[in-house]
Structures are given as structure tokens and as C-alpha cells.
Amino acid sequence: MPLQFYNSLTRQKEVFEPLNAPYVGMYVCGPTVSGESHLGHARPFITFDVVYRYLLHKGYKVRYVRNITDAGHFEEEGKAAEDKISSKAVLEKLEPMELVQKYTHLYHWAMEQFNNLPPSIEPTATGHIVEQIEMIKTIIADGYGYVANGSVYFDVVKYNDDYSKKNQPYGILSGRNLEDQLDTTRELDNQEEKKNKVDFALWKNAPAEHIMRWQSPWGEGFPGWHIECSAMATKYLGKRFDIHGGGMDLQFPHHECEIAQSTVCNHEIPARYWLHNNMITINGRKMGKSYNNVIKLSELFDGSHPILTQAYAPMTVRFFILQSQYRGTLDFSNEALQASEKALRRLMEAYEWFKAQSFTAGTIASDATLDAQLNTWVAELETFMDDDMNTAKVVANLFEIIPSINSLKDKHIAADAVSGNTWLHVQQQLTLFIENILGLKIDTGANHQQLTGVIELLIEIRKDAKSRKDFATSDKIRNQLADMGIQLKDEKDGSMSYTFS
RNA sequence: GGUCCUGUGGCCGAGUGGCUAGGCAGAGCUCUGCAAAAGCUUCCACAGCGGUUCGAAUCCGCUCGGGACCUCCA
Numbered sequence: 001m002p003l004q005f006y007n008s009l010t011r012q013k014e015v016f017e018p019l020n021a022p023y024v025g026m027y028v029c030g031p032t033v034s035g036e037s038h039l040g041h042a043r044p045f046i047t048f049d050v051v052y053r054y055l056l057h058k059g060y061k062v063r064y065v066r067n068i069t070d071a072g073h074f075e076e077e078g079k080a081a082e083d084k085i086s087s088k089a090v091l092e093k094l095e096p097m098e099l100v101q102k103y104t105h106l107y108h109w110a111m112e113q114f115n116n117l118p119p120s121i122e123p124t125a126t127g128h129i130v131e132q133i134e135m136i137k138t139i140i141a142d143g144y145g146y147v148a149n150g151s152v153y154f155d156v157v158k159y160n161d162d163y164s165k166k167n168q169p170y171g172i173l174s175g176r177n178l179e180d181q182l183d184t185t186r187e188l189d190n191q192e193e194k195k196n197k198v199d200f201a202l203w204k205n206a207p208a209e210h211i212m213r214w215q216s217p218w219g220e221g222f223p224g225w226h227i228e229c230s231a232m233a234t235k236y237l238g239k240r241f242d243i244h245g246g247g248m249d250l251q252f253p254h255h256e257c258e259i260a261q262s263t264v265c266n267h268e269i270p271a272r273y274w275l276h277n278n279m280i281t282i283n284g285r286k287m288g289k290s291y292n293n294v295i296k297l298s299e300l301f302d303g304s305h306p307i308l309t310q311a312y313a314p315m316t317v318r319f320f321i322l323q324s325q326y327r328g329t330l331d332f333s334n335e336a337l338q339a340s341e342k343a344l345r346r347l348m349e350a351y352e353w354f355k356a357q358s359f360t361a362g363t364i365a366s367d368a369t370l371d372a373q374l375n376t377w378v379a380e381l382e383t384f385m386d387d388d389m390n391t392a393k394v395v396a397n398l399f400e401i402i403p404s405i406n407s408l409k410d411k412h413i414a415a416d417a418v419s420g421n422t423w424l425h426v427q428q429q430l431t432l433f434i435e436n437i438l439g440l441k442i443d444t445g446a447n448h449q450q451l452t453g454v455i456e457l458l459i460e461i462r463k464d465a466k467s468r469k470d471f472a473t474s475d476k477i478r479n480q481l482a483d484m485g486i487q488l489k490d491e492k493d494g495s496m497s498y499t500f501s
Numbered sequence: 502g503g504u505c506c507u508g509u510g511g512c513c514g515a516g517u518g519g520c521u522a523g524g525c526a527g528a529g530c531u532c533u534g535c536a537a538a539a540g541c542u543u544c545c546a547c548a549g550c551g552g553u554u555c556g557a558a559u560c561c562g563c564u565c566g567g568g569a570c571c572u573c574c575a
Binding site for chain 2: 030032038041042045047072171175177179225246247248251253276277280284286288289320323329333335336337339340341343344346349392393395396397398399400403406410474475479482490491492497499
């Protein structure tokens with residue numbers, strides 16, 4: 001089966017065919033670095049990291065562009081609720097770029113914790129003001145933008161009238177029609193400047209207190225909310241590229257506006273496949289500022305948020321996200337995260353042991369059924385990924401394979417039950433899917449040579465004690481280490497292993 | 502109000518007509534000095550009502566519930 005993605009634009013699964021194989025261009029909307037990323041933000045970045053990894057696995061040469069939005073209204077986090085006068089005071093005290101710097105670092109740190117591969121290009125909005133201005137000029141020249149009091153707006157109604165004739169109405173992506181919106185759009189600032197309520201800003205005149213401002217043909221101001229993505233995607237991926245990704249909540253208006261802007265400038269819908277991940281919910285509600293239920297990533301990793309009963313490792317969170325298919329909502333709870341934590345540990349412990357085993361090619365399987373079953377499970381992994389990235393099914397199959405590995409380890413099945421070739425194949429495919437595609441890495445816990453040495457020493461002492469049947473000493477070592485979060489396990493062969501909790 | 506999505510066992514979550522999803526939790530057994538881990542077995546489902554069909558969690562209708570977008574938002 002060929003690789004298929006669900007394309008939000010056509011509302012169906014489609015076979016993925018790059019415009020210019022083997023090259024693939026992918027644009028994903030990145031963070032606004034005016035605050036710290038939260039659990040909800042983790043989902044698109046992990047989802048599209050897996051898309052990126054999988055495309056690389058398929059042999060494509062992928063240029064992955066993920067922007068950083070560092071222009072616009074910047075206020076110190078947590079101060080947003082204050083009125084405009086007091087937030088003006090915050091801006092006076094603090095350079096916007098100081099915030100940008102701080103939260104960009106935190107964001108990169110979080111991405112690294114999640115083991116996300118860095119994108120090929122990570123452009124900033126402030127670094128592409130010139131490109132954005134040029135694009136706006138083109139839109140005005142073509143008659144789809146107009147100037148009002150130093151701001152520039154996109155004429156959505158005109159665009160819709162003209163492009164409906166080409167079957168590309170405004171709303172083509174989100175499936176809404178303009179008539180509905182003309183009635184329902186809420187009052188915004190400077191509404192009277194617009195010809196129509198649905199028009200959106202391409203460039204905004206900067207009020208006196210606005211620190212982030214740039215010269216433009218229309219006076220000092222700053223770019224509108226949607227133009228940066230159009231400008232940067234065009235610059236680095238061309239007028240038409242393969243994949244545009246982001247969260248479902250960006251579908252409208254952000255991506256819709258991107259399509260309108262790029263279509264005017266480049267005369268085509270910018271991306272062929274539009275991929276949208278669904279939201280992470282908490283008690284059934286989307287995580288977001290307006291709901292006051294945001295768990296920041298740093299709080300998640302150190303367990304400091306009141307709703308959390310414990311800290312969760314970044315890999316646990318990644319695994320939690322990958323246990324579901326990206327287009328469905330995913331409900332957060334401590335119970336669910338704890339389940340993921342245990343499951344991930346079981347998976348990685350089995351995998352780690354198995355990876356270190358050596359097998360000989362060419363041996364014959366004594367249990368042909370098991371041999372065939374293993375081959376089937378492994379072969380299905382790619383099929384599941386090809387079907388719109390069903391990582392949930394991939395994970396499920398990994399857990400089908402685990403009992404065989406553990407049985408091999410505990411000698412419940414003989415090594416020759418399965419052919420050497422099959423074992424080698426399973427090894428290789430598990431590494432491919434667990435490490436390279438799902439991007440899960442072995443969490444070594446405390447990775448410190450001296451600590452490791454001390455634990456090894458305690459294990460030696462405990463082995464001695466056990467051989468003397470001095471169970472008091474033996475249990476003391478095990479229990480006290482357990483209290484410190486280090487679990488000792490007696491293996492079947494008399495050896496002892498340990499894990500960190 | 503408009504547009505759209507959704508309702509799966511204690512929890513999370515796959516599954517678009519017929520086959521055990523999977524994980525965690527629970528129960529039993531095996532192994533073990535004990536424990537943990539592991540293995541084996543097992544309990545618990547498809548919101549409700551009606552329809553289509555030989556057969557529906559899966560298609561259709563209605564009812565009830567939940568949610569998203571329409572405003573910066575992953």
C-alpha cells in the first residue's frame with residue numbers, strides 16, 4: 001500500500017505523491033514565542049516530527065520548514081489579563097526581543113527533550129519583514145489589498161467573488177461559506193477601517209506604544225497575523241509545495257488566509273496536502289489560555305502543576321501522544337499518562353535487551369507459526385504508517401511482539417523457535433520503527449558513571465548476601481534502593497538489573 | 502445563531518459490515534527465598550431507540566450527551 005495522508009483540503013485520504021520527487025517540501029506552523037509552550041503545543045511538533053522522520057525513511061529528501069513567530073503583540077506572559085494601559089508599562093520595562101529570546105530557548109529545549117529532529121530551516125517572522133512587505137505590495141497591486149489609515153487589509157469579498165469562479169472560494173479549506181461569516185464575525189478593533197468585517201490585516205499601523213515596528217510604504221507598523229507564513233513558505237519551499245501542517249485550530253482563519261494570500265501572489269494554492277492534528281483535551285476540554293487549563297511543558301516535566309500527581313518524562317509524553325492517531329482528540333489525565341509511562345518502560349526494556357542479542361542468519365525455525373506471526377506483525381508496521389500515520393496501530397503491534405522477546409529472554413521459548421533471519425529482521429525493524437520513526441529513545445535515567453558504579457557494587461554485595469541466604473541484607477539493599485527510585489530485579493539467570501523510576 | 506466533529510469496557514485508545522486491536526488497572530496461575538519483572542489465562546464494551554442487511558461498534562434516521570471552529574490560539 002502506498003503512503004496516504006488525510007488531506008483536510010479535499011477531506012479524504014489521498015496517496016502521497018510529491019510534486020517533484022524525491023524532493024518534498026513541508027511547512028509546519030511553529031510557536032509564537034511570547035510564552036512558554038504547553039502540552040497542547042507538543043502534539044503538532046511531535047506529530048509532524050514523525051511525519052518528517054517517516055518521509056525520510058521513505059527515501060525522500062525533505063526540506064522541513066517550521067517558523068518561529070516573534071512579531072506581533074508581545075506582552076509578558078501572565079500579564080495579558082491586565083488592561084492595555086498597564087501592559088503598556090510592561091512593554092516599557094521589557095524589550096520584546098528579550099521575551100522572544102527567552103521563550104525561543106525554552107522552546108528549543110523542549111523540542112530537544114521530546115527528541116524532535118530540528119527542522120531544515122527555522123525562519124523567524126522578524127527576519128522576513130522585507131519578504132512580507134513585498135508580498136503585501138503584490139496583493140495591493142493585484143487589487144486584493146487596500147490601505148486604510150496606515151494599515152493594509154485583504155479584501156476577502158473581492159477575492160471570494162473572483163476566485164469562486166475558479167472553484168477556489170474563500171473558505172475552501174475550512175468548508176465555510178462567506179455569507180455565514182458576514183453575519184457572525186465579532187467586532188474587532190478598527191473594524192470601521194475595513195470594507196467588510198471578514199477582511200483581515202496584512203499590515204497594521206503601529207500605535208505609539210507599540211515597540212515592535214518597522215518602516216513600510218504605508219508607514220511604521222508590523223505585519224498581520226497570517227502573512228509571515230505565506231512569505232516564508234514561498235521563500236523556502238516555492239510557490240507550490242507538498243505538505244502544510246499545523247493544529248486543527250489553525251485551519252480557520254490562519255490557513256485559510258494563507259491560502260488566499262498565496263493564491264493571489266502565486267496563482268495557486270500553496271500546498272497540495274494540508275495535514276491537521278487534533279487537540280489535546282483535559283477533562284474533555286481543549287487546553288488553552290481561555291479555559292485556564294494550560295499545563296506548561298516545564299511543569300509537566302517536573303510535576304509542578306497542581307493537576308499533576310507526578311512528573312512525566314518527555315518520552316512518556318511523546319509515547320502518550322503516539323498511542324493515538326493524530327487526527328483524533330486525545331484526552332489527558334494522570335491515569336492515562338501513568339499507563340503510558342508503564343507501557344513505555346515495558347516496551348523499552350524488552351527492546352533494549354533484544355537489541356543487544358546476536359543471532360545467526362540461516363538457522364531454521366522450529367516453530368513455523370510463531371516465525372510467520374512475527375514476520376506478519378513486523379510487516380504490518382509500515383502498512384499502518386502508510387495509512388495516514390496510524391501510530392496507534394504501530395504501537396499496538398509492537399506490543400504484540402514484546403511477549404515473544406520476553407519469552408526468549410526468560411527462555412520460555414527456545415532461540416531456535418524462530419529463524420535467525422527472522423530474529424535479525426525483527427531487530428532491525430524494531431530499531432527502525434521505535435528509534436528512527438517514532439523517535440523514542442531509551443531513557444537511561446541517571447546516566448552518571450559514578451552512580452552506575454555504586455549500583456554495580458551494591459548488586460555485587462547483594463549477590464553475595466543472597467548466595468549466603470542472608471536475605472535480610474539482600475532485602476535491605478533492594479528496599480532502600482527502591483525508596484530512592486532505583487528498582488532492582490532478579491533475572492532468571494541469576495543476574496540483577498536495575499531501572500530508575 | 503452558523504459550520505463541523507464526536508459518544509467504544511474502570512481509564513486512555515484502535516477499529517467505516519462478518520475475524521481477540523493494544524496499553525494501564527482488576528482476577529487467577531507459573532516462575533521466585535520473598536518481591537518486582539516476565540509469561541500464560543481471564544473479567545469488563547461499542548450512549549439510547551428505531552431502520553437497512555443473512556449479518557452493524559461500523560451504514561441511515563431520531564433522541565440524549567460531549568467537543569471544536571466562527572476571535573490570538575497547536
